[in-house]
Amino acid sequence: MIARANISISRSALRNNYRILSKKVPHLDLLPMVKADAYGHGAFYAAQSLLQEKKLYGFGVASFKEAVELRLALKNSKVPILVFSDCAPWTQEHFGLCKRYHLEPVLSEIESLLHFQSGRESTQISFHVEVNTGMNRLGVPVQSLPLLKNQPRSIFTHLADADSPNSSLTQKQMSAFQDVVEYVRWRFPETLLHFANSSAIWNHRDFPMMKEMNLARPGLSLYGVRPFESAKEDGLKRVMSFSSRVLNRIYLQKGDQVGYGGTYRCKNAKGEWVAILGAGYADGVFRSLSNQGIAYHKKKKLNFLGRVSMDLSAVQGHAKLMVGDEIFLWGDQVDPYEQALLAGTIPYEIMTRIGHRVERTYE
Numbered sequence: 001m002i003a004r005a006n007i008s009i010s011r012s013a014l015r016n017n018y019r020i021l022s023k024k025v026p027h028l029d030l031l032p033m034v035k036a037d038a039y040g041h042g043a044f045y046a047a048q049s050l051l052q053e054k055k056l057y058g059f060g061v062a063s064f065k066e067a068v069e070l071r072l073a074l075k076n077s078k079v080p081i082l083v084f085s086d087c088a089p090w091t092q093e094h095f096g097l098c099k100r101y102h103l104e105p106v107l108s109e110i111e112s113l114l115h116f117q118s119g120r121e122s123t124q125i126s127f128h129v130e131v132n133t134g135m136n137r138l139g140v141p142v143q144s145l146p147l148l149k150n151q152p153r154s155i156f157t158h159l160a161d162a163d164s165p166n167s168s169l170t171q172k173q174m175s176a177f178q179d180v181v182e183y184v185r186w187r188f189p190e191t192l193l194h195f196a197n198s199s200a201i202w203n204h205r206d207f208p209m210m211k212e213m214n215l216a217r218p219g220l221s222l223y224g225v226r227p228f229e230s231a232k233e234d235g236l237k238r239v240m241s242f243s244s245r246v247l248n249r250i251y252l253q254k255g256d257q258v259g260y261g262g263t264y265r266c267k268n269a270k271g272e273w274v275a276i277l278g279a280g281y282a283d284g285v286f287r288s289l290s291n292q293g294i295a296y297h298k299k300k301k302l303n304f305l306g307r308v309s310m311d312l313s314a315v316q317g318h319a320k321l322m323v324g325d326e327i328f329l330w331g332d333q334v335d336p337y338e339q340a341l342l343a344g345t346i347p348y349e350i351m352t353r354i355g356h357r358v359e360r361t362y363e
Contacts, residue, residue: 002324003359004278005244008331009041011049011363013224013237018053020235021218024201025210029057031082031194033219035066040351041223041239044073045362051077057215058104060084064097071101080104082128085138088112090121098125104153106130108138117149126153133176134169135160142176145183154192154215155184162199163228165206174209181212198227202234225347229337240351241331242358244279246323247312258314259306264291273317275302277327280311284354285329286343289313293342296333297321 038046047059058080061067067083087105090112107113108130116122129152132139157177161169184191194215204210221227224238251273252266266272281287285308293304295315302316330339336347
């Protein structure tokens with residue numbers, strides 16, 4: 001059955017990107033983030049594809065639901081799975097899940113940390129602690145570290161502006177984390193340390209403290225999208241390509257309109273072709289791309305025409321564009337940053353909003 005819309009996922013591209021990231025910080029082990037179904041790419045597929053890669057520490061997810069599903073999918077693998085943002089408030093149910101499925105919780109809220117170590121949990125399972133150095137989202141206060149009773153597997157922070165290593169916020173965070181590093185090296189010398197996301201890995205030369213770290217946490221760049229718009233791609237290959245089939249081709253006369261509300265009107269005196277695609281906002285084609293998104297057919301750029309609807313979109317056509325032809329909305333031919341900018345969002349959201357009815361093809 002020919003799919004109306006399809007995403008194709010490349011294992012070789014994923015592995016290529018992992019190796020590029022590893023070469024940038026060769027002294028660090030990598031903790032790939034596979035939360036949100038690996039940024040829309042398939043968490044099990046991504047994790048399974050990377051299991052045999054060198055310097056793999058484990059995988060990061062956001063919730064216990066994601067963690068349990070991944071552990072069950074990986075079957076007999078004992079690779080660490082860290083749960084980053086689903087441990088507050090800490091409960092005995094969380095402890096039971098960690099024991100049963102060999103999960104490692106991240107404690108990032110002070111009351112939950114204290115509750116966690118008031119029982120037997122902190123001596124029976126590996127755990128991690130996030131400290132808040134200025135992002136002010138998650139993380140225990142730096143000054144609360146003396147309250148730790150047992151050795152965490154790792155202590156880390158998250159940077160709010162790693163795209164800009166010299167910004168005042170980044171410098172403030174790194175200064176605060178330097179104090180954390182000194183304290184941890186003194187009290188818990190075996191505890192691992194990390195702060196680097198994709199942007200910090202890309203900017204590793206501007207982070208002297210990187211030399212003191214043990215891990216890095218690649219996310220967006222692992223999937224082939226440069227970590228910030230001005231970054232060079234440095235050999236990254238896009239893991240996901242999103243395409244849709246032409247369901248109909250229509251020749252408009254001057255004055256003819258397209259789609260709901262007639263927001264596009266043909267102004268060409270000679271008329272023009274329009275191609276109707278089998279993908280709309282229920283499939284992940286943002287409605288905000290109406291009249292301004294882009295698509296590609298055999299390296300020819302096509303503009304969106306009219307409103308994106310739930311199931312359909314319209315783009316520029318031409319005489320050789322036929323029903324059944326494949327049109328690419330992002331991937332190798334379409335820069336995710338360009339499409340995201342036109343949609344008023346960021347590549348992260350575009351990739352994680354793919355609809356469930358879109359066919360998945362895995363390399």
